[in-house]
Amino acid sequence: xxxxxxxxxxxxxxxxxxxxxxxxxxxxxxxxxxxxxxxxxxxxxxxxxxxxxxxxxxxxxxxxxxxxxxxxxxxxxxxxxxxxxxxxxxxxxxxxxxxxxxxxxxxxxxxxxxxxxxxxxxxxxxxxxxxxxxxxxxxxxxxxxxxxxxxxxxxxxxxxxxxxxxxxxxxxxxxxxxxxxxxxxxxxxxxxxxxxxxxxxxxxxxxxxxxxxxxxxxxxxxxxxx
Amino acid sequence: xxxxxxxxxxxxxxxxxxxxxxxxxxxxxxxxxxxxxxxxxxxxxxxxxxxxxxxxxxxxxxxxxxxxxxxxxxxxxxxxxxxxxxxxxxxxxxxxxxxxxxxxxxxxxxxxxxxxxxxxxxxxxxxxxxxxxxxxxxxxxxxxxxxxxxxxxxxxxxxxxxxxxxxxxxxxxxxxxxxxxxxxxxxxxxxxxxxxxxxxxxxxxxxxxxxxxxxxxxxxxxxxxxxxxxxxxxxxxxxxxxxxxxxxxxxxxx
Numbered sequence: 368x369x370x371x372x373x374x375x376x377x378x379x380x381x382x383x384x385x386x387x388x389x390x391x392x393x394x395x396x397x398x399x400x401x402x403x404x405x406x407x408x409x410x411x412x413x414x415x416x417x418x419x420x421x422x423x424x425x426x427x428x429x430x431x432x433x434x435x436x437x438x439x440x441x442x443x444x445x446x447x448x449x450x451x452x453x454x455x456x457x458x459x460x461x462x463x464x465x466x467x468x469x470x471x472x473x474x475x476x477x478x479x480x481x482x483x484x485x486x487x488x489x490x491x492x493x494x495x496x497x498x499x500x501x502x503x504x505x506x507x508x509x510x511x512x513x514x515x516x517x518x519x520x521x522x523x524x525x526x527x528x529x530x531x532x533x534x535x536x537x538x539x540x541x542x543x544x545x546x547x548x549x550x551x552x553x554x555x556x557x558x559x560x561x562x563x564x565x566x567x568x569x570x571x572x573x574x575x576x577x578x579x580x581x582x583x584x585x586x587x588x589x590x591x592x593x
Numbered sequence: 594x595x596x597x598x599x600x601x602x603x604x605x606x607x608x609x610x611x612x613x614x615x616x617x618x619x620x621x622x623x624x625x626x627x628x629x630x631x632x633x634x635x636x637x638x639x640x641x642x643x644x645x646x647x648x649x650x651x652x653x654x655x656x657x658x659x660x661x662x663x664x665x666x667x668x669x670x671x672x673x674x675x676x677x678x679x680x681x682x683x684x685x686x687x688x689x690x691x692x693x694x695x696x697x698x699x700x701x702x703x704x705x706x707x708x709x710x711x712x713x714x715x716x717x718x719x720x721x722x723x724x725x726x727x728x729x730x731x732x733x734x735x736x737x738x739x740x741x742x743x744x745x746x747x748x749x750x751x752x753x754x755x756x757x758x759x760x761x762x763x764x765x766x767x768x769x770x771x772x773x774x775x776x777x778x779x780x781x782x783x784x785x786x787x788x789x790x791x792x793x794x795x796x797x798x799x800x801x802x803x804x805x806x807x808x809x810x811x812x813x814x815x816x817x818x819x820x821x822x823x824x825x826x827x828x829x830x831x832x833x834x835x836x837x838x839x840x841x842x843x844x845x846x847x
Binding site: 369370371372373374375376377380395398399402403409410411412413414415416417418420421422437454455458459461462464465466467468469471472473527531533534535536540543544545548559562563566567570571574575 | 601602626627629630631663664666667670671673674677678680681682683684691693695696699703706707708709710711713714715717718723726736738739741742743745746747749750753754757777778780781782784785787788789791792794795796798799802
């Protein structure tokens, strides 16, 4: 869920760029450091970005009868950690704006904050918390993806509420309106993306365990000693 | 969504402005975008939108049909947002929805500003392929590793979108989307397959490039770009005229 091009007033657009920039710069520094220390990881990071972009092309069934698409940032945060996702989400959102006309250039800062910063950090926090509480990894993955989606939805509603306070009921009324409108698609989508994430993760654990261990998502398997 | 994305990318590669320098196009589109967002919707935003529209279907050669195909998604987003802003909500004595004059004024201005901004953004997106934009970022001294990753994302995306289309077609032919449960399972399998393919392609690409001495950056030769002082001056004059018209209107209008 992105804020469309030109939708935010100029002052808000600039402010959200200012808020997002430190996170993007930090993520970019992490990416540069990683690619200098391990040059081969550059291509794997690119694969992660392409995967996140393509994931937004996969249609999920929605209870409203229509279909929605996953954001992919929750899964990305679990696999690649939130700072890297801030940078990768910036690239993905830039591509979505310029290749799909989804989102925009003036609203890039706001969209990066909701989808590339708030969503991944909340999702990753849920995943880490679930692992510390020794919950099943599938529960952690479900919470990470569903909560990343919900956080993106709530932050986007807050951004729109701040930009367009209701003339009668102010910020609270405006947020309630946007939360209500987006709830039709976003609440089922969050649940669907959580379930999708668990299914994807189960298959990945079976067929791509070495990659997940390398990313430190799963603990390395101990070699059997004869 | 993939086909929709191809429309904008195909338009950029086929644009008569493809050989113009990125600097020239960025100044024009960026200036109109700033005018659309920063100036009042009437008349500044409207003028910026009209100028973008005329340039898109005129010299930039986008055409009405292609413009329609790339416009539906932002139009739907704008419509939903504008309708939400137009309606007022209050909860004194129960939840009440109403349409107020101030809500309608805000919604009208918002619709005009967003439409103008979308058209201005199209002026860059529909005339400049991503490869050229990334080369432009390199000229602005954005670090090489970041440009490389963005360029690789762009290159990998098209192969993966094609794979996704084939997977979806095969799954649909096997009734993979006949029920909600089957659709969820098919979407999960498709996501996993795409993750593994993206990983595998990146690994094979890395091995192939390492064998060719890839260490720092993947430089490619791009066709020479035309820098035009006349184009730049005309762009700045157009943006200045729109700004002046908006300022005069603010003084003259009651």
